[in-house]
Amino acid sequence: MAQELYYEDVQVGQAMPPLTKGPVAKLQLVMYAGASGDFNPLHTDDDFAKAVGMPGVIAHGMLIMGFVGQAITDWIPRKNLKKLGVRFAGMTYPGETITVSGTVTDKRKDNGSNLITCEVTAADQNGGVKISGSFVAALPSRG
Amino acid sequence: MADMSKIGKEYPAVSWEVERGKIREMATAIGDANPIYKDKAAAIKEGYKDIPITPTYLTVPAMGGGNMLTLVGDLGINVAMVLHGEEEYEFLSDIYPGDVITGTCRVVNVEEKTTKKGSKMDLVTTEVLYTNQRGEAVAKARTVIVERK
Numbered sequence: 574m575a576q577e578l579y580y581e582d583v584q585v586g587q588a589m590p591p592l593t594k595g596p597v598a599k600l601q602l603v604m605y606a607g608a609s610g611d612f613n614p615l616h617t618d619d620d621f622a623k624a625v626g627m628p629g630v631i632a633h634g635m636l637i638m639g640f641v642g643q644a645i646t647d648w649i650p651r652k653n654l655k656k657l658g659v660r661f662a663g664m665t666y667p668g669e670t671i672t673v674s675g676t677v678t679d680k681r682k683d684n685g686s687n688l689i690t691c692e693v694t695a696a697d698q699n700g701g702v703k704i705s706g707s708f709v710a711a712l713p714s715r716g
Numbered sequence: 717m718a719d720m721s722k723i724g725k726e727y728p729a730v731s732w733e734v735e736r737g738k739i740r741e742m743a744t745a746i747g748d749a750n751p752i753y754k755d756k757a758a759a760i761k762e763g764y765k766d767i768p769i770t771p772t773y774l775t776v777p778a779m780g781g782g783n784m785l786t787l788v789g790d791l792g793i794n795v796a797m798v799l800h801g802e803e804e805y806e807f808l809s810d811i812y813p814g815d816v817i818t819g820t821c822r823v824v825n826v827e828e829k830t831t832k833k834g835s836k837m838d839l840v841t842t843e844v845l846y847t848n849q850r851g852e853a854v855a856k857a858r859t860v861i862v863e864r865k
Contacts, residue, residue, distance in 0.1 A: 575750075594747060601745065608738070608745035610779035613795060625796045634800040635775045639746035642771030646750060651768050658804030658858070 575650045580680070580687035580712040589675035589691055592644035597632050599667045605636045632665035637695050637703050644673035644693070649710045659693070659706030669697045678707070686711045719791050719826065726822045727786055732777035734769065736813035742770050766812040774805055774846070774857050783821040783844060791826070791840060793863050801839060801860035809854045811846075817854060819844040824858075838863040 602616045611633055614621040619629045638659050645654060665671065675693035682688070688711055695704040736756075743753035751758035752768060759767045778784050788795055811817060825841040839862055846855040 601747070604741075604745040608741040609775050611775065613798070615796070621796075635772055635803065636746065638803060639742070639748070639770065639772045643746055643748040643750070646748075646771060650762065651750075651752060651771070652763060652810070654771060654807060656804070656806045657771055658802070660802045661800050 575646055575648055578649050578653075578712055579715045580689070581715050583677055583680065583689050583712065585677050585680055587677045589644065589648050589677070589693070591672055591674040592640065592647060593670060593672045594640045594643075595670040596668050597636075597665055597671065599630060602630060602632055602636070602667070605633050605639075609633065609635060611635065627664075628666070630667065632667070632669075634661040634665075634704070637661075637665050637671060638706075640671055641673050641693055641695055641704060641706065644675070645691075645708055645710075649712070653710045653712055654708060655688070655711050656709040657706065658708070659704045662702045662705055663697075665697070665703050671695050671697060671703060675708075687714050688712075722791055722823045723826050724823065725790075726820060727783065727790070729818050729820045730777070730781040730783050731816055731818045732781045734773075734811055734813055734815045734817060736767060738776055739767055739769055739773060739813065742773055742776065746770070746772075764812075765810065766814075769811045771805065772803075773811075774844075774855060775803075777817060777819055777846070778844065778857065778859070781819065783819060787821060787823070787840070787842060788861075791823075793838075793840070793861070797864040799862045799864065801862040802841075802858070803860075804858040806856040806858075807854075808856065809848070809852055811848070811854050815854075816849045817846045818848075819846045819857075836865045838865070 622630045675691045679690040821844045844857045
């Protein structure tokens with residue numbers, strides 16, 4: 574779990590500790606379907622996926638966003654996360670390994686809050702981007 | 717086919733009870749071993765009142781509460797051709813097990829786009845504001861779904 578991280582200890586340009594997940598297994602997609610309630614067969618039924626023009630099942634985008642959420646809350650306590658937004662840039666297939674990385678792009682004081690903005694990316698073992706996005710966290714001050 | 721006339725439409729509010737087991741199930745499916753999502757004592761030690769929701773938990777009320785299916789049905793979207801384009805969560809206040817959150821889904825945009833390869837797709841943007849049983853705004857979700865044609 575994340576240790577407390579202070580505003581003064583984070584600098585623009587600093588890297589978020591990367592997190593590598595996977596390889597993504599078909600069983601994990603079944604588990605995620607049950608956990609999320611997203612039972613679109615595109616994620617669990619190869620025959621269905623092929624019938625709609627895919628090579629086979631693809632991961633729920635939200636599972637990969639979940640990896641991003643894990644990477645963030647491994648670094649920054651969950652309670653400090655204020656906003657997380659992502660764009661799904663590519664499909665994730667079973668067997669792929671996903672690495673979440675990020676960089677702090679902004680620090681600012683706003684209405685008594687100490688905010689940082691960080692850009693995040695989730696990419697596969699070949700660098701293929703699955704998610705690009707950003708998050709905002711409010712950090713405590715040492716001051 | 718997505719229906720531009722639905723822009724601005726608001727759907728009836730949907731309520732959802734936040735369950736401890738569902739938070740744990742979500743963390744397990746993601747493979748997130750952070751004990752705050754599974755162990756109340758660990759969460760309290762970290763400064764929470766109970767186990768907090770995972771950052772992407774709000775997909776559960778969106779799917780299970782029926783907002784997403786209502787939307788897809790009302791807009792005449794072919795589920796088999798749907799992809800998720802974007803998702804954004806804004807966390808306004810804490811959400812814990814036992815809370816009953818109510819989400820009101822609104823269509824904020826419907827547009828057709830052509831990809832670089834020349835294929836057409838519809839993009840539908842929705843926003844859901846969640847309030848809790850005390851009427852406090854707790855979160856906002858913004859979703860872009862894509863229908864391939």
